[in-house]
Amino acid sequence: MMDRAMMDREGTFTGNRGLEKEEPLIFEQGSPGKTAVDLPEPPASKNRLGGLERRAPIGLPGLSEPEVVRHYLRLSQKNYGIDTGFYPLGSCTMKHNPRIxxxxxxxxxxxxxxxxxxxxxxxxxxxxxxxxxxxxxxxxxxxxxxxxxxxxxxxxxxxxxxxxxxxxxxxxxxxxxxxxxxxxxxxxxxxxxxxxxxxxxxxxxxxxxxxxxxxxxxxxxxxxxxxxxxxxxxxxxxxxxxxxxxxxxxxxxxxxxxxxxxxxxxxxxxxxxxxxxxxxxxxxxxxxxxxxxxxxxxxxxxxxxxxxxxxxxxxxxxxxxxxxxxxxxxxxxxxxxxxxxxxxxxxxxxxxxxxxMSLGSDGLRDVSGDAVLSANYILARLQDTFRVPFPAPCMHEVLFSDRTLKGTGVTTLDMAKALLDEGFHPMTVYFPLVVNGAMLVEPTETESKESIDSFVDTMKHLAERAAAGDVKFFHDSPYLTPRRRLDETTAARNPILRWHPPSLDHAAE
Ligand SMILES: Cc1ncc(COP(=O)(O)O)c(C=O)c1O
Structure with a gap:
């Protein structure tokens, strides 16, 4: 298992370092007067805007076309999307949208x-x-x-x-x-x-x-x-x-x-x-x-x-x-x-x-078959690592609780943060509320077995690392994202994250 976070700290990570740099606001770039387009001066006309003419410069940023293109492209590359990688956000069905x-x-x-x-x-x-x-x-x-x-x-x-x-x-x-x-x-x-x-x-x-x-x-x-x-x-x-x-x-x-x-x-x-x-x-x-x-x-x-x-x-x-x-x-x-x-x-x-129309009725039937198969494959491969709160099989998404993390000092949220460094969008966490520390994984029907296997292997690896007591690693994750750990203390104190409906005590771990 490649541990990108560790490799980075040892100086061997070869990712695009440029993307980790802070991107200045467009207003902090360029210089006044520079422009990407040359517009002709409008013909002079008296009282064109009926007295509402600009009285002072409005401070628009001055950038050339390549500067504008690079700014927005850099911003877009900081984003994680379904076109970038596996996105198993439960309840969201983040699947590939065919280009046709x-x-x-x-x-x-x-x-x-x-x-x-x-x-x-x-x-x-x-x-x-x-x-x-x-x-x-x-x-x-x-x-x-x-x-x-x-x-x-x-x-x-x-x-x-x-x-x-x-x-x-x-x-x-x-x-x-x-x-x-x-x-x-x-x-x-x-x-x-x-x-x-x-x-x-x-x-x-x-x-x-x-x-x-x-x-x-x-x-x-x-x-x-x-x-x-x-x-x-x-x-x-x-x-x-x-x-x-x-x-x-x-x-x-x-x-x-x-x-x-x-x-x-x-x-x-x-x-x-x-x-x-x-x-x-x-x-x-x-x-x-x-x-x-x-x-x-x-x-x-x-x-x-x-x-x-x-x-x-x-x-x-x-x-x-x-x-x-x-x-x-x-x-x-x-x-x-x-x-x-x-x-x-x-x-x-x-x-x-x-x-x-491109899938036809038989293709659409395959969609549901593959969506359910993918989720059950994850269930089968991870059921010995994380607790499955309700009896299998599942439908298009699989739910785990945080019971096996209990006592390790590592939470569901820490798992999600560590996944970011491994190149995955995390699963949905703390939802649904009926299960403590919920992890809801929706692989969808468009993911290959290889990318699902890679996610499962990473989850197993992180669970082992949690069991081995590497708590600091988790609490400091993520290391490689444009923003490091945000102020999670507010989230940790958030009663919603710890709350489960009183009537559901049977499901609480
Ligand atoms: C089960 C379910 N209901 C409702 C919604 C709300 O849909 P939307 O986000 O399009 O408003 C979602 C969103 O993913 C959902 O998963």
Missing amino acids: NEKVARLPGLGDLHPLQPVSTVQGALELIDTCAHWLKVLTGMPAVTMNPAAGAHGELVGLMTIRAALEDRGDARKRVLVPESAHGTNPATAAMCGYAVQSIPADDRGRVDLAILRERLDSDVAAVMVTNPNTCGLFENDVQEIAKATHEAGAFFYCDGANFNALVGRVRPGDLGIDCMHLNLHKTFSTPHGGGGPGSGPVVLSEALAPYAPVPYVVHGPDGATLVEKPDDSDGKPFGRIKGFHGQFGMFVRALSYM
């Missing part, structure tokens, strides 16, 4: 469209939105979909607003949403944002929703049950059909967080399981790029009961081609309104459709 999708998205007929173009000039684009929607409906077995939401959490909000509109329409002002502790954190946040009181449902010994407690808490005040499936422990909710039945018997709607659909695609149709509403993260399952707050895309598939309340706009086909229903009044249904500018993240629909 990018190529298609840049075709002039798609990339150069403007959302305000007359509908008659964008018939192909509307057809594309509709075709993408069709694939999502077929894969999920659901009759309707709204393509508008710009991210998974945005999709959750749209889903719950659709549910609220349906309930209001039948004069049913329910106030609570039930969310299992094994659900993704955005679920309770969304329910609260939508104005609902959130009631938690504990996980049972199997890491799944405690069905008996769910049944107890379901009553005529519950608007929806929100279940993440597979859940954040990387486990399939085996009782999903029972949950759907109980939810419907209570007159509530069943929301499924489908962000982890890459574990199911081509194998299970949520529509067959009794789900009313489910968002899909195109930037996870369907391989479009992730972005901080965008450009994600989170279409929501809907049951017959919810479809009329979905937001505008949506595409309809008439004798003269495709048109857009833009206003609630123009709709046959009862849309709750508009949630997003224009028609959603069109560029993401292009990429997702390119992905689906």
Whole structure:
């Protein structure tokens, strides 16, 4: 095992030392007056800006073109991304985005469209939105979909607003949403944002929703049950059909967080399981790029009961081609309104459709097979090194606890920091909260056996080093990143990192 951190301290590491240097702000570089472009002086005109002319220099940085290029390239190289290496961040599905999708998205007929173009000039684009929607409906077995939401959490909000509109329409002002502790954190946040009181449902010994407690808490005040499936422990909710039945018997709607659909695609149709509403993260399952707050895309598939309340706009086909229903009044249904500018993240629909069509239905089935196989391979190789809190097998991600690190002075956080020096993005740490010192590893279906093996070997090596008592090495890690250890004392004191729900004592190590 190459120990890059040790090699560095012994002076034999041959990485790009330049990247470890501090990068000055662009404002600290160059000199005033220097410029990358020569613009002609604007013709003199009196009172051009109506009295709002600049009174003093505004201090823009002066750099030549190569200086600008190098500055931003150096900054980009300090970043770690899926194009740089293995990125097993649990619950995030950081997988390779095939470049063919990018190529298609840049075709002039798609990339150069403007959302305000007359509908008659964008018939192909509307057809594309509709075709993408069709694939999502077929894969999920659901009759309707709204393509508008710009991210998974945005999709959750749209889903719950659709549910609220349906309930209001039948004069049913329910106030609570039930969310299992094994659900993704955005679920309770969304329910609260939508104005609902959130009631938690504990996980049972199997890491799944405690069905008996769910049944107890379901009553005529519950608007929806929100279940993440597979859940954040990387486990399939085996009782999903029972949950759907109980939810419907209570007159509530069943929301499924489908962000982890890459574990199911081509194998299970949520529509067959009794789900009313489910968002899909195109930037996870369907391989479009992730972005901080965008450009994600989170279409929501809907049951017959919810479809009329979905937001505008949506595409309809008439004798003269495709048109857009833009206003609630123009709709046959009862849309709750508009949630997003224009028609959603069109560029993401292009990429997702390119992905689906290039893989085909059999290829998409392989996606879920490979995602689950990769995670179970890691589970098999690491189960003697780290504790697996819930019985195997897992779905697309595997969860370990920190029990085997107990007494070594090394924590989950230290493991994550040491991984950075080994050239890996760490797994998700301290999430889900149902397990102490959680390490949630999601390898995805696009990683090779070699890179997974390399990660596993590193994890084993670090665990041995922790057991051998090399605590200082861990506490000082990372050594090679542009920023060394940040102020973790604040994080260590952070009660969230030490907290686990009282009801989950059985899972505490
Ligand atoms: C299970 C689950 N639900 C919801 C979300 C939220 O999606 P987004 O980050 O697109 O808002 C994520 C994000 O990865 C997720 O993993």
